[in-house]
Amino acid sequence: MRVAGAELVERREIVSGTWLTAWHAPPVVSGARAGQYVHVRATDPGGLLRRLPYPIATADAASGMLTLLTGGSGWAGTVRVGDRADVAGPLGRPFEVDPRSRHLLLVAEGPSIASLRLLLDEAVRDGRSVVLLYGAPTASSVYPTSLLPDEVEYIVATADGSLGHRGSVADLVEGYEAWADQAFAAGPPALLAALTAQASGRRQRLGVATLGRKRGGGRPPAAGSAEARRKAFLQVAVGQSVGCAAGTCFGCSVEGAAGVPLRACREGPVFAADELAWAES
């Protein structure tokens, strides 16, 4: 983790209420991986001085540029091009793509697509096929195609049916589950819970043979390890608000499958889906 005085280079509203902000922050960009986040010191005059977590949407080491998706209110609504902000990162555990995976299924809803954006770039660069399923309330809030690489197959669901499939983005997953080698998701807890439930019986449904290995075959990797995520079919990035990002405040805890709370800031924000327990709500 490094702290940089980042400068805001560009800021524009891509859909109503969601802003694409580009920051020049070379120390933070170098080594940043998909799924990680930055902790930005938000100076809110009169209010509480705090840091806000933003997933790293894109990071370009060559130019030292970092893009984040922010809201338009509060601190994020006050920053202007040329302003500087204290940005700490990259933080948290990243997505892990198995080198053998050819077909990646990405599922996102709303602004949380930021968590998957860098993964998408990397997958395209590495020559993998990518399908992005995206959910939004209505056509005007759909992430613009112009911001995505041409190689990506982009399928949209809107709650009101104004564009693409009418209903939840989770409805679209069924058609791609068998095709995908690995899946990655970001969004509200309800979506992640639905996707986790869908993915849980995958082996049986698809009749995937579990082949033994010569050594240590069948022993599951340690929970929380990079290997556990690499071997998982579904990895999810949780959007928990992070208070300290140092692991001390326990404000970002999510319920772990083992009954132990896990901190999104340190053990996450990316988890293998089966590491988490989703409350029925």
Add this chain to the structure above:
Amino acid sequence: MKPKRKAVPGVRSRRSPTVRRIRPAITPVPPASRSAGASSAGVRPTRGAPEGSRGAPGAAESVAPAVDALGGRPVRLAVDLGRGLVLANPVIAASGPYGFGVEVAELVDLARLGGMVTRGVALRPGGGHPAPRTADVPAGMLIGIGLQHPGLEQVLERYGTTWSRWPVPVIVNLSGSSAAELADAARRIDGVPGVAGIELNLSSGGGGRVFGLDAMSTSSAVAAVRRVTELPLIAKLTAAAGDVRAIARAAEEAGADAISAINTLPGLAIAPDRRRPALGSTYGGICGPALKPIALRCVYEVAQEVDIPVIGIGGVATVDDVLDLLAAGAVAVGVGVAALADPMLPVRLADELADACRARGVSDVAALVGTALPARPGHSSTRGAEYAR
């Protein structure tokens, strides 16, 4: 011509502008057995402050005054909280933001703090509240984390040795659901090297019981702990009590050595879809700048009511907040949620406080304490309508 200063062999004359000599402040009155082994690493057994000398100006003489290498006058920053607990300066990391300290030890020069209070622990382990645990509210944050910790036994085992090596006094924040449970926990803590004191959480709903709402429960909780330990005991009050003065008085009479005021205040936020409260725990504690006027009110009232030292906590983010709390009667100040965004803040505030003393021509920070208090005891805030007139 001035002769060049001769180097005295064996004495380092080089001064650095940022590093301050701070004597260890952990000076618990040793229970007969503990003297040789425990006091090896930096813990210097000082004279036990004689009963009755509390708050006297001479009590903190054993701590070297901070010297500004750039030629500033030395300023005495040390604070005596009683029962031998002497802080090198009045700025404390309040319970919460620093966890158990080890998480931030690489980031923050803890030795430059007056003290560090751990996150809340209780006798038995706890998992805390369901997510979401934080919500943004105007001028602050609503937190409903609950008591998430591996249990007192584990905490002392894992961190006790580390704490004993630190020059900064580590104060354990203790919760419990009954006076008996608190006493059991305090008995376990007593004698652990590295623990400089206990802050009794009489105020938080985070899984423990809120003793601090009435004087009777406060008295029973404090007395139960007092009976089993010789450690410095700090009672942490809540502003949710009807009359904080009565609670503070009860804590003092039951044997507390100092008072912390205040903890977070219970609050509620609504989820964006307006179908439920925002926090998994329903209610949360409000912290941040929103708390400052309430903290000032409580410190002001309590400082007039009791003779033991008061630690002011609530909404501290700048040195002005520190000075305000001191003026209201606090001898020390705790930094809470503001340290999340800026972990270095408490250390910086200690430096800025020394500068503020110099700027005011004050050689002892004690001169800034209670300057806003009335000459004769004032009326209490519970006399309603006084401020509505």
